[in-house]
Amino acid sequence: MVRRVIHIDQEKCNGCGICANACHEGAIGIVDGKAQLLRDDYCDGLGDCLPTCPTGAITFVEREAAAYDEEAVKAHMERRKQEQAAGHGSVSHTEPAKEAVAFTGCPGSRARQISHEETDAAQNEAPAAPLHLQSQLTNWPVQIKLAPVRAPYFNKARLLIAADCTAYAYANFHQEFLKGKVALIGCPKLDDVDYSEKLTEIIQNNDIQSVTIVRMEVPCCGGLQHAAMTALQNSGKFIPWQVVTISVDGKILDQAF
Template identity: 45%
Template sequence: MAIRKIVQIDEEKCNGCGLCVPGCAEGAIKIVNGKAKLVADNLCDGLGNCIGHCPQGAIKIIEREADEFDEEAVEKHLSNIKAEGVHVHHGGGCPGSRAMTINRKEEVDDKVIAASQDIEIKIKPQLSQWPVQLMLVPERASYWDGKELLVTADCVPFAYPNYHLDLLKGKSVVVGCPKLDNIGYYIEKLTNIIKYNDIKGIQVAYMEVPCCRGMVMAVDEAVRKSGKNIEVKKIEISIDGRKK
């Protein structure tokens, strides 16, 4: 053992989102009982690549006595993970990955009571550009200019029934998942979109689950890095489809 740099995880700050897990190429972090844990000292190289993936600021690099980093142990560990088909998240991990059923009772709004055959509603699509995925959109495009930018976590349009009329109308949009994609890439891409185009304002729509806050963090950091003074409005959507 020797005194060296190694990851330390603050369990009080950790919300179990799991964004750090795929951010560690050595597989040295896993979610246990809803908290990120270091699997073994010898699997951590101490470089801290996982730090930028944590929206809670729960990870830092410290110096302490620890086993030396062991590349052979890492290779064996990663091979075992692949062979066993271990999932990054499992029971007791990220709340956003927890399976649940949303039971919807018949809801009656006292403002409107009508039989289904009496009313036909058609909602005009409000999408004014293509593509929409943050991984695919160009950094410079005419459709960014003069509009508000709506940054949407990709579960939001499924959960929020009034997405098109209430959120999307009149805006340009990008869509992504901070849990499944590279958050560092998101920050870089958003920074350039904001920097090189005439963005009038930004709204970020995200789900209430902890891992989705990575999208909010990415937007805030992108605005900071762009050097522009743009207000960011944050819109949180509950799992049962309500604006909070």
């Protein structure tokens, strides 16, 4: 039958996983870092996922598709509920190959344990007295949602737009990234807001000297990077910028200018 179902533009998708969480039928999963419609009969065509997509990658199309199957959806969601209750970070389905996906939620939510190797020198050294480091935070509030559009500290500021988790993952965050900068932090997966509008106002209404975006490697952090880049473009200003990507085990993976 020909009916309305969603279509996901793989080039626009940043793999943030917000649409997968918004879909009450579990019709969307993350496959190789991109959102995909898992099965036609899971999609009810109502489009709860559309307004949540930060990049506009999701649209409706009219095409030949299997009819929406409410019973299949119920069975699918019950399996997911049981797997999550059992504490499994990955999903192994026995349904058709079209649903072969390692993890149906946002990859950034996948549970993982991190271990850090100590060097031989560090293992042999005697315990040292605790080192008390000075915080490099110079502004408050730091949450993007709470920050004022105009504040004295934005004058000639070097702006740091960072994902919440980066300061926990990267040990030297204060010295390497925060020192000498004005910080704004957020998490696009948790905050139900379009950061780009607020960031555009801040950049437009203040003399910002540079912008550094520090994000985690997980796909949902792409929403923060996208918002910051959109704000830079919409501000109409030419401002030096860079993007730094941190791995979940605390390493710098990439720096783009």
